[in-house]
Amino acid sequence: MNASAISVSSLRKTYREGTFRKRKVEALQGVTFDVQKGEIFGLLGPNGAGKTTLIKILLGIVRRSGGDAKVLGLTAGSLKMRSHVGYLPENHRIPQHLTGNTALEYYGALSGLSGQAIRQARPKVLEQVGLSKRAKSSVSGYSKGMLQRLGLAQAMLHDPDLIVLDEPTDGVDPVGRREIRQVLHRLKQEGKTVFLNSHLLQETELVSDRVAILNRGRLQKVATVDELTNVETEVRFELCARTEAVEEAAKPFAERIAVVAEPSSAGTSAKAAVSDQADIDLLVDAWRAAGISIVSLSRAKATLEDAFIALIGSAEKNSDAQTSDSAEEAVEIDDDLFEDEKPA
Numbered sequence: 107m108n109a110s111a112i113s114v115s116s117l118r119k120t121y122r123e124g125t126f127r128k129r130k131v132e133a134l135q136g137v138t139f140d141v142q143k144g145e146i147f148g149l150l151g152p153n154g155a156g157k158t159t160l161i162k163i164l165l166g167i168v169r170r171s172g173g174d175a176k177v178l179g180l181t182a183g184s185l186k187m188r189s190h191v192g193y194l195p196e197n198h199r200i201p202q203h204l205t206g207n208t209a210l211e212y213y214g215a216l217s218g219l220s221g222q223a224i225r226q227a228r229p230k231v232l233e234q235v236g237l238s239k240r241a242k243s244s245v246s247g248y249s250k251g252m253l254q255r256l257g258l259a260q261a262m263l264h265d266p267d268l269i270v271l272d273e274p275t276d277g278v279d280p281v282g283r284r285e286i287r288q289v290l291h292r293l294k295q296e297g298k299t300v301f302l303n304s305h306l307l308q309e310t311e312l313v314s315d316r317v318a319i320l321n322r323g324r325l326q327k328v329a330t331v332d333e334l335t336n337v338e339t340e341v342r343f344e345l346c347a348r349t350e351a352v353e354e355a356a357k358p359f360a361e362r363i364a365v366v367a368e369p370s371s372a373g374t375s376a377k378a379a380v381s382d383q384a385d386i387d388l389l390v391d392a393w394r395a396a397g398i399s400i401v402s403l404s405r406a407k408a409t410l411e412d413a414f415i416a417l418i419g420s421a422e423k424n425s426d427a428q429t430s431d432s433a434e435e436a437v438e439i440d441d442d443l444f445e446d447e448k449p450a
């Protein structure tokens with residue numbers, strides 16, 4: 107049994123534009139990564155990075171030019187695959203004359219569910235997204251956050267194993283965003299996989315187990331949020347001691363940890379460039395052994411946004427050498443896209 111919910115390998119997409127479709131846009135240039143079952147996975151990247159193209163290939167809306175893409179072990183985009191995947195598109199619009207209940211009937215019917223199946227599944231998904239009490243109200247009175255949660259409910263109606271969300275919290279206020287995060291955490295607890303495309307880095311940081319960062323069609327990094335944000339950071343200490351005593355006690359670790367100390371109202375303020383918790387423990391032990399009281403300690407952790415900007419910034423510096431005039435000719439793949447739907 108394949109443990110990957112999504113598996114893309116050397117995935118390429120070349121769009122052709124202009125007169126005689128001569129101009130090539132290399133939207134994806136050999137992207138490889140896996141999403142494990144049961145994780146919340148964020149796809150990040152600046153405008154034009156290739157995120158939408160990747161999602162469209164996974165859902166079978168756009169054909170890949172090369173490489174491979176599997177979803178739940180099935181060929182990406184195949185009918186069989188789609189029955190196991192829920193999708194909330196960006197900027198989806200729910201017709202204003204519908205209620206929560208009738209909207210689910212409408213979308214459920216569009217995706218081929220029977221009336222009975224919809225009526226059976228509806229109470230559970232409305233409960234999951236916290237809209238049970240508003241099920242009979244017209245969506246015209248829903249907030250943006252409620253509309254997004256109803257969108258999530260339609261994506262969950264057929265009890266999919268994987269839910270793909272395109273900018274689910276875009277335009278939603280902080281309260282609504284928190285409610286959406288809670289729904290995503292609940293889905294994870296139920297063992298579902300969530301694949302999230304969002305340009306809201308703070309949101310992605312709060313909800314994702316791992317992220318992939320795309321830039322100009324290339325994968326820059328796949329890592330856990332902790333791995334990306336636990337970079338060397340600064341810790342500030344307020345210490346009840348003379349500055350010379352603070353410096354003296356930290357001296358044995360000078361090669362490993364840079365400490366800058368100066369007098370303050372408490373006695374001494376010290377800034378230390380640490381790599382990990384062990385560095386902090388060393389300093390705390392040394393100062394305590396020297397009889398120095400630690401009044402406060404605060405750690406400045408990098409945010410996902412810091413990590414993202416650092417990664418994209420360094421990629422941009424190297425990118426001029428890699429222009430889009432690749433000599434390699436991308437080949438449109440038509441025949442094997444829906445291979446797992448062919449009769450055995």
Ligand SMILES: Nc1ncnc2c1ncn2[C@@H]1O[C@H](COP(=O)(O)OP(=O)(O)OP(=O)(O)O)[C@@H](O)[C@H]1O
Pocket residue numbers: 121122123131132133151152153154155156157158159160
């Ligand atoms: N149908 C198309 N025809 C030609 N070029 C396209 C087409 N769709 C996307 N592109 C180009 O492919 C590249 C990747 O676009 P894509 O929409 O996948 O990026 P994105 O990361 O989703 O960007 P955004 O965050 O702005 O939505 C861009 O250069 C874009 O202009």
